[in-house]
Amino acid sequence: MARVVVMRHRYVNEFGVEDEKGIGVFSSEEKARRVAAQLRTQPGFRSHPDGFQILECTVDQTAWPEGPVGPGPTPVPARPLNSA
Numbered sequence: 001m002a003r004v005v006v007m008r009h010r011y012v013n014e015f016g017v018e019d020e021k022g023i024g025v026f027s028s029e030e031k032a033r034r035v036a037a038q039l040r041t042q043p044g045f046r047s048h049p050d051g052f053q054i055l056e057c058t059v060d061q062t063a064w065p066e067g068p069v070g071p072g073p074t075p076v077p078a079r080p081l082n083s084a
Helices: 029-039
Strands: 003-012 018-026 052-058
Touching: 003 029, 018 029, 029 052
Parallel strands: none
Antiparallel strands: 003 018, 003 052
16 A cells, blocks of 8 residues: 655644644655755744654545544554654
8 A cells, every 4th residue: 555644844832722734745754854854944834843743644545434433543643853
């Protein structure tokens, strides 16, 4: 099965509210790291340069095969891209 890397940028703002931006879907972690390195200095990202995270996902596979009932899917933890 094909796997992709989903990158997001998350942080808690000054009001205690989580802010999350979807950045993109990439074919490799290396490509996601290159984009994170470019975005780190841009407005909206530079005040929280360590907010970039990646999640590996399998293409064409739902996280909720039986619907949103019961305990739900096993979460795949996001990994920070601190060294991008």
